[in-house]
Amino acid sequence: MPPTDLTDVLEQPVLGSRRPSNLLVALVVSLGGVGFLLTSLSSYLHRDLLPVGHPAELVWLPQGAVMGLYGLAAVLLATYLWSVIGIDVGAGSNRFDRGAGKATITRRGFRRRIDVEIPLREIQAVKVEVRDGLNPRRRLALRVQGRRDLPLTRVGEPMPLADLELAGAQLARFLGVPLEGV
Template sequence: MNWLSEHFWVEVLRGTRKLLGNLCWALVVSLGSIGFLCVGTSSYLAKNLLSYEQINFFPQGIVMSFYGIAGFFVSSYLWCAIFWNVGRGYDKFDRKKGMVYLFRWGFPGKNRRTFFFFRVKEIEAIIIKVNKEDSYASRISIGIRGQGPIPLARTDENLTSQEIEEKAVELAHFLRVPMDIE
């Protein structure tokens, strides 16, 4: 949900709870790691638990068990990121007060909440970083005097370079600041 008025521009960011992205990958990696662990365990026990061909524990069973354990850790990371909805937040541009607020949720701990705020007067430019090899890899950043660029998250998956440029132009026009392309 994005909201735009004469004085406010608010972009709400979804975070890691994306059905076709992270949820599907977490499910696939979880099921794959369970399968690898079952094959490794059945080779160790020398019993055919999954009605597959029996494989030797050394070296195939060890490798399958290693892949299963590694997949378990990766899927645990993905499920935790989804549960805590890491990356969710908002970008609020308040032209009336002359302030910019950037808020993101992270992993639990001391720095779970990330909150930046600064004056519009401190913005040097809206920066577009273009990757010429990949048309979906362009990024928008806000260049702040004395701090360097602060990246803004993409509001949607698979924005083309042209759509990112249009968004950056709209933002620069809204904030009345210059634009820079790197």
């Protein structure tokens, strides 16, 4: 197979769960969980283990025990959040190779890597989805013959509309397919 020209390949990196917002949430949940556990332990030992307030004055049953359950739940949630961030779930790339005639979509899953290969001739359009409201959605997807729409953009924070339209137009131009939904 001859080497492909650089203009025949378009690769788009996709950001996973290692975003500043996820790091901030994991940090806050971790600190809150440790705080609740220390409050519960202070109540049980009748000693202030925290520099703020007087948790030793709380009655162990039911207040201290309930604080301990909240702390345990928060620490378990924080463990899950930190593991998702450590694995970087959702990270990957979209690679479109005209020379090879295929698109390769890769994502890092929680337990395994997800790879999807699609022949470029089966791609019918690039679709821009914009939905505002309580649960906003702004994403790019590929309309593929005989399959559901295949999302290309990251999950979570919606992309700015101008960036979304620019990326969709660039991809549609590269693939030679129409842009839908604009």
